[in-house]
Amino acid sequence: MTRIIDGKQQANRLREVIGQETLGLQERHGIRPGLAVVMVGNDPASQVYVRNKARQAGEAGIASFEHRLEANVSQQALLALIATLNADPAVHGILVQLPLPASLSEAAVIQAIAPDKDVDGFHPINIGNLATGARAMVPCTPLGCLMLLRQQLGELAGKRALVLGRSNIVGKPMANLLLRDSCTVTVAHSRTHGLAEECRRADILVAAVGRPGLVTGDWIKPGATIIDVGINRIEEQGRSRLAGDVDFTSASQVAGAITPVPGGVGPMTIACLLLNTLQATCHQHRLPFAEDIPQRALPTHRKPTRSVTS
Numbered sequence: 663m664t665r666i667i668d669g670k671q672q673a674n675r676l677r678e679v680i681g682q683e684t685l686g687l688q689e690r691h692g693i694r695p696g697l698a699v700v701m702v703g704n705d706p707a708s709q710v711y712v713r714n715k716a717r718q719a720g721e722a723g724i725a726s727f728e729h730r731l732e733a734n735v736s737q738q739a740l741l742a743l744i745a746t747l748n749a750d751p752a753v754h755g756i757l758v759q760l761p762l763p764a765s766l767s768e769a770a771v772i773q774a775i776a777p778d779k780d781v782d783g784f785h786p787i788n789i790g791n792l793a794t795g796a797r798a799m800v801p802c803t804p805l806g807c808l809m810l811l812r813q814q815l816g817e818l819a820g821k822r823a824l825v826l827g828r829s830n831i832v833g834k835p836m837a838n839l840l841l842r843d844s845c846t847v848t849v850a851h852s853r854t855h856g857l858a859e860e861c862r863r864a865d866i867l868v869a870a871v872g873r874p875g876l877v878t879g880d881w882i883k884p885g886a887t888i889i890d891v892g893i894n895r896i897e898e899q900g901r902s903r904l905a906g907d908v909d910f911t912s913a914s915q916v917a918g919a920i921t922p923v924p925g926g927v928g929p930m931t932i933a934c935l936l937l938n939t940l941q942a943t944c945h946q947h948r949l950p951f952a953e954d955i956p957q958r959a960l961p962t963h964r965k966p967t968r969s970v971t972s
């Protein structure tokens with residue numbers, strides 16, 4: 663039977679445990695984690711995420727500070743705001759909503775964020791630490807995907823994983839995380855030859871290309887675990903709805919387990935943002951961070967089986 667991986671429920675559990683931890687931090691040390699979200703311009707889709715983030719942060723005991731800037735803001739003014747947030751002791755995490763207007767340099771903005779406060783894990787220091795296996799702030803979407811995979815499969819070592827997409831935000835960090843968990847990792851993308859055959863070899867498939875319905879059931883190895891990162895707004899029969907990169911109807915006939923869109927990876931992304939903010943807070947106050955929060959919140963669904971064939 664195909665299992666539908668309920669990311670919304672997992673994210674609820676994770677946020678609940680994060681809330682318990684922030685309460686402890688508050689009671690024992692009088693510290694309240696703070697997250698600053700910077701949004702440039704007013705992309706309506708981004709506004710929804712920003713609102714959801716702020717509400718869920720509050721529910722988990724995290725203060726959130728929103729900064730909305732006009733789309734025509736100068737790079738200098740944006741960098742000045744980041745410098746202020748870097749120096750603000752009430753702010754432990756900084757997220758600059760991407761993409762930025764074309765007039766601004768995303769690279770310069772990301773590099774201006776203090777690596778300790780970079781809860782998106784996009785700063786080159788964090789990317790380098792992740793790639794070398796050192797302690798790092800890990801990008802929220804791939805971290806959420808990894809948690810869903812561990813919860814579903816228990817042990818990932820030795821599995822053949824295919825990451826579809828090579829973005830800095832999802833594909834590349836996802837490949838590094840899977841490698842860290844001893845998967846055999848392939849990164850495929852729009853220029854890959856024989857894409858369908860590559861996909862069919864994978865025990866784990868993470869789709870993050872932004873092409874609605876690209877991956878169909880005939881691309882999937884029977885029993886494989888499918889993580890659909892795509893959140894594509896499509897018009898169908900005069901209506902707007904969200905669609906993943908995976909064709910859910912055909913894929914769910916073949917897969918062993920699959921994430922839906924919405925209700926899969928998206929809610930986990932926000933929960934991981936809150937987790938990173940808690941981690942950043944502990945780190946900045948030289949307090950221990952409970953590394954086992956994900957395992958506590960999301961105990962493994964399937965007992966790891968010892969197998970020589972997979």
Ligand SMILES: Nc1nc(=O)c2c([nH]1)NC[C@@H]1CN(c3ccc(C(=O)N[C@@H](CCC(=O)O)C(=O)O)cc3)C=[N+]21
Pocket residue numbers: 708710711714757758759760761782802803893904923924925926927928929930931932
């Ligand atoms: N610096 C930065 N970091 C980000 O993490 C970042 C960003 N910029 N820019 C925009 C994207 C997009 N993103 C989403 C997070 C959660 C949902 C989410 O919770 N989606 C719900 C449904 C939402 C709905 O119904 O519209 C779901 O999939 O179930 C979606 C999208 C984070 N992003």
